[in-house]
Amino acid sequence: MAGETAKPKRITDIGPPHYEKFLHPLIKKNYGQWKYHESLGAGILCHVAESGDKLYTVRAGSPRLLSVQTLRLFADLADKYCGGYLRFTSRNNVEFLLGDAANVEPLKKELEAAGFPVGGTNNAISNIVHTQGWVHCHSSATDASGIVKAVMDALCERFTHQDLPAKLRIALACCLNMCGAVHCSDIAILGIHRRPPKVQHNILRKVCEIPTLIASCPTGAIRPATVEGQQSVEVIEAQCMFCGNCYTVCPALPMNDPDNDGISIWVGGKVSNARTAPKFSKLAIPFLPNHPPRWPETVEAVVNIVNVYAQHARKYERMGEWIERIGWPRFFQLTGIPFTRYHIDDFKFAGLTYARSTHIRF
Amino acid sequence: MADDGKPKTELLDELEKGPWPSFVREIKQAAQTSAVCQDLLGQLELSYEEKRGHWKHGGIVGVLGYGGGVIGRYSDLADKFPAIAHFHTLRVNQPSGWFYTSDALRILCDIWERHGSGLTNMHGSTGDIIFLGAKTADLEPTFKELTEAGFDLGGSGSALRTPSCCVGPARCEWSCYDTLKHCNDVTQEFQDEMHRPPFPYKFKIKFAGCPNDCVASIARADLSVIGTWKDEIQQDDAAVAAYAAGGLDIGKDVCERCPSRCMSWDGQKLSIQNSECVRCMHCINVMPKALRPGKERGATLLIGSKAPIVQGALLSSVLVPFVPAAELFETLKELIRRVWEFWDEYGNNRERIGELIQRVGMANFLDAIGLEPQPEMISAPRDNPYIFFQAEEGK
Numbered sequence: 186m187a188g189e190t191a192k193p194k195r196i197t198d199i200g201p202p203h204y205e206k207f208l209h210p211l212i213k214k215n216y217g218q219w220k221y222h223e224s225l226g227a228g229i230l231c232h233v234a235e236s237g238d239k240l241y242t243v244r245a246g247s248p249r250l251l252s253v254q255t256l257r258l259f260a261d262l263a264d265k266y267c268g269g270y271l272r273f274t275s276r277n278n279v280e281f282l283l284g285d286a287a288n289v290e291p292l293k294k295e296l297e298a299a300g301f302p303v304g305g306t307n308n309a310i311s312n313i314v315h316t317q318g319w320v321h322c323h324s325s326a327t328d329a330s331g332i333v334k335a336v337m338d339a340l341c342e343r344f345t346h347q348d349l350p351a352k353l354r355i356a357l358a359c360c361l362n363m364c365g366a367v368h369c370s371d372i373a374i375l376g377i378h379r380r381p382p383k384v385q386h387n388i389l390r391k392v393c394e395i396p397t398l399i400a401s402c403p404t405g406a407i408r409p410a411t412v413e414g415q416q417s418v419e420v421i422e423a424q425c426m427f428c429g430n431c432y433t434v435c436p437a438l439p440m441n442d443p444d445n446d447g448i449s450i451w452v453g454g455k456v457s458n459a460r461t462a463p464k465f466s467k468l469a470i471p472f473l474p475n476h477p478p479r480w481p482e483t484v485e486a487v488v489n490i491v492n493v494y495a496q497h498a499r500k501y502e503r504m505g506e507w508i509e510r511i512g513w514p515r516f517f518q519l520t521g522i523p524f525t526r527y528h529i530d531d532f533k534f535a536g537l538t539y540a541r542s543t544h545i546r547f
Numbered sequence: 548m549a550d551d552g553k554p555k556t557e558l559l560d561e562l563e564k565g566p567w568p569s570f571v572r573e574i575k576q577a578a579q580t581s582a583v584c585q586d587l588l589g590q591l592e593l594s595y596e597e598k599r600g601h602w603k604h605g606g607i608v609g610v611l612g613y614g615g616g617v618i619g620r621y622s623d624l625a626d627k628f629p630a631i632a633h634f635h636t637l638r639v640n641q642p643s644g645w646f647y648t649s650d651a652l653r654i655l656c657d658i659w660e661r662h663g664s665g666l667t668n669m670h671g672s673t674g675d676i677i678f679l680g681a682k683t684a685d686l687e688p689t690f691k692e693l694t695e696a697g698f699d700l701g702g703s704g705s706a707l708r709t710p711s712c713c714v715g716p717a718r719c720e721w722s723c724y725d726t727l728k729h730c731n732d733v734t735q736e737f738q739d740e741m742h743r744p745p746f747p748y749k750f751k752i753k754f755a756g757c758p759n760d761c762v763a764s765i766a767r768a769d770l771s772v773i774g775t776w777k778d779e780i781q782q783d784d785a786a787v788a789a790y791a792a793g794g795l796d797i798g799k800d801v802c803e804r805c806p807s808r809c810m811s812w813d814g815q816k817l818s819i820q821n822s823e824c825v826r827c828m829h830c831i832n833v834m835p836k837a838l839r840p841g842k843e844r845g846a847t848l849l850i851g852s853k854a855p856i857v858q859g860a861l862l863s864s865v866l867v868p869f870v871p872a873a874e875l876f877e878t879l880k881e882l883i884r885r886v887w888e889f890w891d892e893y894g895n896n897r898e899r900i901g902e903l904i905q906r907v908g909m910a911n912f913l914d915a916i917g918l919e920p921q922p923e924m925i926s927a928p929r930d931n932p933y934i935f936f937q938a939e940e941g942k
Contacts, residue, residue, distance in 0.1 A: 196694035197612055198738040204643035204727050207651060208717060217716035217725065221836045232718055240718060248570040250679070252577040253656035253665045260649035260656075269649035273669050275713065275762050282718070300568050316672065319594035320570070320587070321620060321636065321679055323602040328594070330570040331562055338565030363854035364672045369766035369862070397896065403857050430856055434897070436604035443598035456766045458758035459829045460806055463765045463862055477595040478558040501804055501829070533859055
């Protein structure tokens with residue numbers, strides 16, 4: 186209406202910005218018209234289009250947790266070397282997209298000088314996909330960024346060299362919620378709890394719905410109880426498998442336990458359909474202690490598995506494919522990892538992982 | 548607190564050493580201008596000493612009119628570290644394929660420096676840009692500036708979670724459909740379902756351009772859209788010969804690794820029995836200059852993957868063996884709505900679609916969404932005789 190100041194309309198539901206406006210001119214020109222690619226060394230890719238155009242990619246590792254200062258550094262480098270065009274990968278690497286081959290080496294040098302190793306392509310270890318841990322999560326059984334840093338420090342040469350038998354993908358989740366969905370990785374580092382939740386009877390009624398809480402337990406280990414005159418629940422401890430699902434729906438059942446929380450290691454999963462079907466990671470080590478700041482037991486365990494795999498797997502064999510060929514007994518023998526009762530499944534469909542043949546390698 | 552006003556970080560300092568880039572260095576960098584990050588360092592150091600986290604269970608915070616996109620987070624040591632008493636996360640919907648210009652990155656940095664900690668994740672596990680550490684009062688101003696700059700929040704809670712996709716046709720010769728376009732268009736189509744959680748639990752969609760599945764859609768998406776092709780692998784015999792001349796052992800490294808043994812090499816000529824090919828990508832991965840996916844391209848739709856919580860981890864399984872690329876968007880829109888309708892009616896609280904299908908049976912699920920059973924959906928027919936024959940089968 187005339188004379189009235191129109192209140193600016195609040196913008197909602199616009200969705201993400203359209204990707205097209207962020208694409209390199211060479212990408213726009215050759216979109217969907219790429220012919221082949223080749224690796225020009227760890228972290229350097231060259232994509233060749235039907236038109237003959239070439240696009241160079243320089244990939245560098247990042248800690249995923251990035252300050253605005255570092256993002257501005259990436260922006261400055263992109264301006265200096267490639268017209269400001271960059272992207273990030275599904276494994277938290279940063280990629281600079283270059284039209285000029287002459288800029289590849291100077292950019293690589295500058296990234297490395299700034300502390301960002303170039304690599305992670307083909308048969309190198311790529312960056313570790315991971316979760317928030319103690320930096321930001323309420324349910325973590327361990328930290329995330331610190332373990333990733335310690336493990337990648339030890340494996341950095343495997344990131345900057347493409348000399349493994351095949352791809353090797355490591356992931357870390359700091360509890361069974363698995364925000365990082367690590368369950369199909371060559372090596373998964375998974376935070377675990379080992380003690381039942383400690384029920385806080387005094388606040389439970391105020392912060393939770395008891396029927397929802399009871400329904401949340403996958404094994405039916407939670408049942409209603411009256412404790413000191415208050416409506417609450419009790420946990421049948423022998424039935425608890427420490428998944429933390431109850432805590433997710435009810436803050437009155439904390440799982441944190443510094444002495445008993447720790448890390449488990451899983452191996453042999455993959456998501457790619459190449460050669461063999463995608464598969465879950467399987468338990469290798471049921472428990473390693475939380476040992477900040479550098480988790481030496483975990484680092485040693487992961488490095489050992491990587492080294493044994495690198496030494497014994499055949500060309501193109503992913504971790505799980507190698508283990509399937511040699512068999513699990515030989516995997517445990519070669520890695521020196523003890524086989525325990527915890528390696529034998531006892532949840533739903535457990536029998537699917539029992540050996541149901543006499544195919545045994547002696 | 549040390550004398551210089553900076554928090555004591557003896558344990559964290561250890562993580563500034565070594566060749567891999569350090570998250571501690573990132574937090575310290577941000578702490579130069581942000582009191583929030585000073586307190587974050589203090590609390591994190593304490594977590595390292597005590598071997599436990601110090602974040603409280605969530606809490607409902609957000610922006611006006613949205614039921615998601617913000618994860619509430621509060622310190623349980625607010626007295627000691629008041630700057631992180633609130634430390635909420637904003638999930639900001641990334642552009643398809645995680646492409647940016649330097650200017651777009653700087654706009655995001657400027658907004659986040661004005662209103663929050665200056666710490667980000669590039670990116671979160673589901674794909675969003677993560678802004679880590681906002682006070683409640685800063686959420687709405689951050690959102691206002693983000694939307695004015697053309698960005699919106701992503702999904703959280705029992706909603707459509709932010710879809711994500713691989714690099715696709717932007718920079719990959721193997722992409723069998725336009726992953727970026729479909730990711731973007733599906734996200735735009737279902738804005739309401741993303742911002743106002745309507746479901747029993749979360750629903751994730753991931754778009755992979757080929758069976759290499761660089762976005763892990765088969766493990767991490769309730770609906771996995773994976774590119775594939777129907778016709779023959781495109782083969783350049785001269786380039787095959789060049790690989791052989793270059794030292795590649797085609798018999799051993801290509802043919803013997805083929806899961807369906809559909810190819811043979813006589814030292815001169817590579818022969819592919821395409822009707823036996825399972826489209827695994829191995830030979831194409833090994834010889835990208837010589838072999839490429841066929842020309843009749845589209846996608847396989849798979850359903851149900853998830854992490855362990857609640858009833859155990861699942862991989863997605865085949866729902867529609869092949870949708871031609873040209874029909875993909877319309878098929879997806881229709882199918883997604885039918886799946887959600889069934890889930891809405893029959894899903895229990897916090898039951899993912901994969902778990903619901905396990906509970907009611909795939910056959911009943913197919914009936915409900917109007918799909919015919921097909922042999923491509925299974926690895927083998929049932930091996931138990933406990934068959935729920937339907938009443939109309941009898942006399």
